[in-house]
Amino acid sequence: MKKRFKGAKKQQKKLALDEIVVVLNKAKDVFDEKPDLAHKYAKKARRIALKYKIKLPLKLKRRICKNCHSFLVPGKNLRVRTRKGHVVYYCLECKKFMRIGYK
Ligand SMILES: [Zn+2]
Numbered sequence: 001m002k003k004r005f006k007g008a009k010k011q012q013k014k015l016a017l018d019e020i021v022v023v024l025n026k027a028k029d030v031f032d033e034k035p036d037l038a039h040k041y042a043k044k045a046r047r048i049a050l051k052y053k054i055k056l057p058l059k060l061k062r063r064i065c066k067n068c069h070s071f072l073v074p075g076k077n078l079r080v081r082t083r084k085g086h087v088v089y090y091c092l093e094c095k096k097f098m099r100i101g102y103k
Helices: 003-030 035-051
Strands: 078-083 086-091 096-099
Touching: 003 035
Parallel strands: none
Antiparallel strands: 078 086, 086 096
C-alpha cells in the first residue's frame, strides 16, 4: 500500500468532490432563472474534476453533457430513455446522445 503519499491526495480529492457537489447544487438552483449561469457552473464543476482527475459518480456525471458540457436537468433539457437494459441520455442543448454506464 502506498499509504504515505496517498493520504493527502485522497483528502484533496474528497474536498474537490465536495466542491463539485456544491457547484452543481448551485447550478440546479439557478437553472430555471439563469440557465446560462447553470451551464457555467457545470463547466466549473467539470474543470475541478479534470484538475483533480476525479471520476464523477454516475448521478453527477449525467448532470453535465459530455459533448457541450451544459448543465442537464432531466425533463427540461435532458431526455432519459432506457433501452434494452442500458440508459441513453439525449441532450437537448447540443442534440446529442450520450450513453452513460454502458459498455
Ligand atoms: Zn450537450
